[in-house]
Amino acid sequence: MASATLTSSSSSVFTSFHKSPLRPSTPLRFVCKSQTLDQDQDQDQALPLVLHDALDASGLDTKHVRAAREGFRSQIGRLGAVERDTSISVNRRIDLAKTALYIAAEDDSLISHSSVPLPVDAFVDRLDDLSMGFCSHYGASVAPSSPEAFLGALERFLYQDKGFRRAKVSSLSDPRALYLHSVLTHRSGSAVMLSLIYAELLKMLRLWSLLSFDVEIYCPHDLVSLPRGYNKKKSRVSDQPHILTTQALLVKMLKNLKDAFWPFQNDPTKSLFLRAAHAARCTSGPTNMGESGFERASAKAAQHRLERGVWTSVRLGDMRRALSACERLIQMEFDLDELRDYSILLYHCGFYEESMQYMKAYLTSRADKPLNQEGPSKALRDLEDEAVEKLMMRLNLISMEDTHTRPSYFRSFLSNCSEPW
Incomplete structure (x- = not known):
């Protein structure tokens, strides 16, 4: 996607923060510039997604x-x-497996030098083969059995x-546990990915008329348990927090990737935004409080590898x-905080004007919006x-300067390097 325009759910497109402030109660929506727009819409004032350009x-x-990305956008465009809020075990409108594979395909293309895209259809076929394998092993014997036996x-x-198994705690930031194609290959993944595979098996079994009862999937919140299915008729109120909806699964999937590749991995007690703000010296207190000389040296070494094109998750993640x-989280239209988090990453990349636009969108949208009760504490x-x-003060000062000079590491975050390591 070349760029996008921030709009309300109505047909009008907000082309200026001053003339058309965003309504907090209205969901945010991104529309590709390649889509048909009204003639009177000023595309020059569009709020862009920056990475691809x-x-x-x-x-x-x-x-x-x-x-x-277009494959991902076309799938989430079906979400009403x-x-x-539909459980993944009964979802029929969006192809969750393809959506997850489009996410993997984009990230694979971002970091690889391959001229061949990730074979999405081949991995969809692998999921179908998994369902066929179950039918050939157990189909005839379990079809007439009880839900529990099935x-x-x-x-x-x-x-x-x-x-298939849960990834070890120490491997939760390993990309192989977070991308569907890798989980299908290595048989080890996060609870979210295993729940998705479970849901895809149920979908195929239902299509083949082998599933005659309603199933819910219990997605565990601990670090070791496996997702389990159960007869929906026996659901309890306590099960509700463990039932993944279509939106919840996609958001968890993307937030897991965001956490794993966030370029500022120090101090896990802070939110991702505060870690990035700390690196930008936008927080109070010493910049290296509590860090040992070894940790600072490790961070510098990781920074050096990044500047040479070696992508690592040691303290510095993967900016791309x-x-x-x-x-993609912004395109999901789920949480206004994503505008803020995206803004500070753009700041670190030297896109000061775009960073200010997104921060203004965040502040304007949040002005009258009550805080999420399940979000961060007040402190x-x-x-x-x-x-x-x-x-915002710093961005305003930068905007008043005659020229905007990007930091020296700007290119290293986004461009490839000929050195293999």
């Missing part, structure tokens, strides 16, 4: 990256209010016969994949608001 400007081929056989096939995750929110204020 920045890669183009760095001389990188973004054909496969853009194609994968009802579909967003689901027990399905889980025995998935977790014992095929060996972090930006990509932020952009943490106050720290974040203080950092936002300091960042």
Whole structure:
């Protein structure tokens, strides 16, 4: 996607923050510039998604990256209010497996030098083969059985016969646990990814008329348990927090990627935004409080590797994949905080004007919006608001300068390097 326009749910497009302030109660929506727009809409004032155009400007081929993002956008475009809150075990409107594979395909193209895109259809076929494998092993014997026996056989096939398992705690930031194609290959993944595979098996079994009862998937919140299916008729109120809706699954998937590749990995007690604000010196207190000399030396070494084109998750993550995750979360229209987080990443990349636009969108949209009761504590929110204020002051000062000079590391975050390591 070359760029996008921030609009309300009505037909009008907001082309100016001053003339048409965003309504907090109205969901945010991004529309591709390539889509048909009214003649009176000023595209020059559109609020852009930056990553793909920045890669183009760095001389990188973004054909496969853009194609994968368009596939993702076309899938989430089918999400209405009802579909967003539909359980993944009964979802029929959006192809969750393809959506997850489009996410993987874009990120694969971002970091690889391959001229061949990730074979999305081949991995969809692999999921279908998994369903066929269950039918050939257990289909005839479990079809007339009780729901408990049927689901027990399905889980025995998935977790014992095929060996799918939860990724180890130390490997949760390993991309192989967070991308569907890698989980299908290595049989190890996050609870969200295993729940998605479970849901895809149920979908195919339902299509083949082998599933005659309603199933819910229990997605565990701990670090070791496996997703389990159960008869929906036996649902309890306590099960509700563990039921993944279509929106919840996609948001968790993208936030896991955002967490894993966030370029500022120090101090996990802080939010991602505060870590980035701390690196930009937009927070109070010493900049290296509590860090040892060894930790600072490790951070510098990781920074040096990044500048040479070696992507690492040691303290410094992957700016391209972090930006990509932020952009897709913004397109999901789920949480206003994504505008703020994207803004500070753009600031670190030297896109000061775009950073200011997104921060203004965040502040205007949040003006009359009540705080999310499930979000950060008031103390943490106050720290974040203080950092936002300091960042806006700095962006305003930068905007008054005659020229905007990007930092020296700008190109290293987004461009490839000929050195393999």
